[in-house]
Amino acid sequence: MAELYDVRVWHMTKEHDTSSARRRRHPAxxxxxxxxxxxxxxxxxxxVMVLWIIVELVxxxxxxxxxxxxxxxxxxYQFFVAFDLDERR
Structure with missing residues (x-):
């Protein structure tokens, strides 16, 4: 039971605050x-991805x-709409 409590406290730290405007994405x-x-x-x-779709349909x-x-x-969407060149180094 103590492990479960520790996980809850860990998620409540400021570093893992989900109310911030910029949420962290899963690395994958x-x-x-x-x-x-x-x-x-x-x-x-x-x-290449569009070609993959065509191959699967064929x-x-x-x-x-x-x-x-x-x-x-x-x-x-991520590449052409939401991608910001200045965001990453």
Whole structure:
């Protein structure tokens, strides 16, 4: 029971405050990293994902195509709408 209490106290510290304007993302979902600063890398990654969707549809896997389309939509939004060049070093 003490371990559960410690976890609750840890989440209540100022460092892990979820009410702040800028919330931390899970590292696996954070695609706004310095590697993707050049526009050509973001465009190439998006093009490969669209190609993946086409391949899945051609081979008759609409569910995998839908999953790839969802990932592509998320990444496209992060790359071209929400991406801020000055945010990352």
């Amino acid at each position: 979902l954070d695609v706004r990293i310095p590697f993707f600063k050049p526009l050509w890398r973001r465009v190439l990654t998006s093009a 081979y008759g896997s609409p569910y995998w195509a839908a999953l790839a389309a969802g990932i592509c939509a998320y990444v496209g």
